[in-house]
Amino acid sequence: MALSGRKERILKAVVDSYIESCEPISSSEIREKYLPELSSATIRNELASLEDMGYLVQPHVSSGRVPTADAYRLYVDKLMPRRKLTRSEIGVVKKYFGRKLKDIDEVVKSTAKVISEITNLTSVAYMDDIRDDVITNIKIVKIMPTVALFIIVTDHSIIKDTTANVAEELDDVYFDDAGKFATSLFAGKRISEITSGKVVSDVHREYKRIFDAIIAILKSYEVSDADITVEGSSKILDQPEFNDLEKARAMLAVLDSKEKLYPVLKSGNMDLTIKIGEEVGMPDCAIVTASIDLGEAGVGNAGVIGPMRMDYSKVISVLDCIGKAIGALDKDDDN
Amino acid sequence: MALSGRKERILKAVVDSYIESCEPISSSEIREKYLPELSSATIRNELASLEDMGYLVQPHVSSGRVPTADAYRLYVDKLMPRRKLTRSEIGVVKKYFGRKLKDIDEVVKSTAKVISEITNLTSVAYMDDIRDDVITNIKIVKIMPTVALFIIVTDHSIIKDTTANVAEELDDVYFDDAGKFATSLFAGKRISEITSGKVVSDVHREYKRIFDAIIAILKSYEVSDADITVEGSSKILDQPEFNDLEKARAMLAVLDSKEKLYPVLKSGNMDLTIKIGEEVGMPDCAIVTASIDLGEAGVGNAGVIGPMRMDYSKVISVLDCIGKAIGALDKDDDN
């Protein structure tokens, strides 16, 4: 059922106000600050109606109103203002992405840092699963008398490199050939195909150990925890709704453990995912994540995790701006 | 001034009790639980004396006594029982270190996890600075048409590898030679010598860019944040002394930021470092760290950060046990 224009304006006023102050707002305050053309009594009537519809609640009978998860949902879908970043906020983004970044890992970490710095919320950033990457090249290099480094390149140019102990008598030429052989065998295959054993072969005896080592390396990457960078987890304590120690503890316990965090973050592959309240699995929380195209390096995800009462507009602008900054980064890299 | 045996026993009772309960202890409680052969009045006299000496304080006049930082110092240096780990605690260590670990990074992370799990405290683990490492070998491998991977091996066998963009026309042979040239130039030198510009040379024109790239890579590692793994930061909230929101916030802000954390952790190169109170720079805190020999991989550091009132005995046992477990790990690796 659609809300009247006036109800929408009042609801937006409640949400805007609550996002700013985290205090229940009264009918007279709405009148003063947002809708001076209405009387408080009229607003009160509308508030009671919005409460019936499930958009508002009262902490107790003689207090103002507070938005419900449904209200935030309507707010982000329809009512929210679309703001631009300020000059100084853009400056912060540039500060992090203006210089050359060493590798994907550093991009992910910088992304998390800049988001947390601008939004003052806890931020997360992680790369998508690599299991569907396709292998393009394998090189093996002897770096010490008994140690070789395996370099596995995929279509997302994610380089997985791991050392393995090898027999001392094998020389550079041998590993060069072994790398070429491995490339011929695995190139064009997905990592998941290889680890699931679908790529079998009449492996030359002499390369059997190399073959096994590569499979072992790929498997080890497959089972390793999704690597999520969390930045600014202490900022959750700045939020009034987590002033309660029990809530703060529950929240931090999740942020602390990648195992708990991953299922909470995991989302459909949308450009922008906003989960509010129930959808998150943690009370009073919301998560906003955006997927970020890293060009050849794959697809990353970044966002914030905070109270339902967050500045969605700002958060979304920041994610958008960072997406663009990283796009520009990629171009620079090609020069 | 040395304490009498009786004073020592009473002080130990106060510390033991406070570590367990985080409650001020009264003279009568000491009598009941620790020293039934004395009267509470006698204990009271001794407590007053210990307070004069700076080992105890009273939160307020009608409460029991609480140990000061000096008391904990004396406790760990002299009074503390040396306990062994229980069978199940050793089991936890084995769970983490029984299997093969992929690389140093994984060893560091596992170390932090196991310490936090057993002690129920926030743990930290990090590798020593690499600036004093000596370079032993440099290899350069072309992995894509315009991308080369630089592999720099040091005496601690820490392998620093980074990609760089290169001209398409250069071939494998070129990079092979370039690697040999770089090795001849840099082998035996400390990273800090190289980045400070002490190694200058009549670089062949043709390798100038390679030379510059290697210096850039080494510099980038030099300035990058010390990489500290923190595990279980939310556990700090389980400690009663951090039930105060302000204190919790201050603590978590430090744990959140590697920049703030590193100076707090940094210690003389001791096998075991115990900082208590003032020495830490954060009130009511203590830090226990041990350096762990990782064989060829270098020297790591691991420990806990928590309230002064921590179970030092248990913490030290855990660090000791983990040191041994990692020693055993190294042996396995060589097979």
Next chain:
DNA sequence: TGTTAGCACTCTCTTCTTTCGATTGCTAAA
């Protein structure tokens, strides 16, 4: 019919007071 003013009612939050209990230091006796 929608809007508004007025007002009684409800409930929280703060402050003040009181009481209760824990623990000490001191004194005097053993």
Next chain:
DNA sequence: TTTAGCAATCGAAAGAAGAGAGTGCTAACA
């Protein structure tokens, strides 16, 4: 030197009172 006894001190918990904020409802008004 140790111990029993006791007045004194202070914090924590419980209770009481008052102020203030905000609502819902009623009745009047456009």
